[in-house]
Amino acid sequence: xxxxLKINEKDNVVVIVEEVKKGDVITYDNLDGATKEVTAIEDIxxxxxxxxxxxxxxxxxxxxxxxxxxxxxxxxxxSHVHLQNVRDNRENLKLKE
Numbered sequence: 001x002x003x004x005l006k007i008n009e010k011d012n013v014v015v016i017v018e019e020v021k022k023g024d025v026i027t028y029d030n031l032d033g034a035t036k037e038v039t040a041i042e043d044i045x046x047x048x049x050x051x052x053x054x055x056x057x058x059x060x061x062x063x064x065x066x067x068x069x070x071x072x073x074x075x076x077x078x079s080h081v082h083l084q085n086v087r088d089n090r091e092n093l094k095l096k097e
Contacts, residue, residue: 004038004050008065013049013081015063020044028052041078052078060087083090 003026004014014028020040030036038052049063055075060067069086077084 005028006030006036006052007063010052010062010065012051012055012062014038016044016046016048016050018055018078019046020050026050032064038077041076042080044080051075051077051079053077060089 002062003018003020003024004016006028009031014026016026020026020043022040022042024039024040026038028036028038036052038050039048044050049061054077054094055061055071057071057073059071061069061071061075061081070089071085072087073079073085074086
């Protein structure tokens with residue numbers, strides 16, 4: 001059974017579709033039809049992200065082919081990608097009065 005979903009070829013993370021424990025092998029279909037695997041290096045809750053490529057501190061985290069945040073530290077393949085290692089990259093918009 002597949003345990004993760006890759007949305008866009010540019011993505012450096014996949015979304016897991018069931019709870020993952022450290023050491024679990026997660027499979028996902030690459031958009032070219034090839035099945036890929038990544039091993040979790042920590043427990044990850046359902047519907048969270050796991051890194052499928054190394055992401056250096058300051059690099060964008062890419063999901064849906066879009067930048068969803070910036071790595072606040074180096075993220076290893078198989079790591080849980082969430083608030084502990086990603087910071088928001090939304091523009092700081094000020095409302096006009």
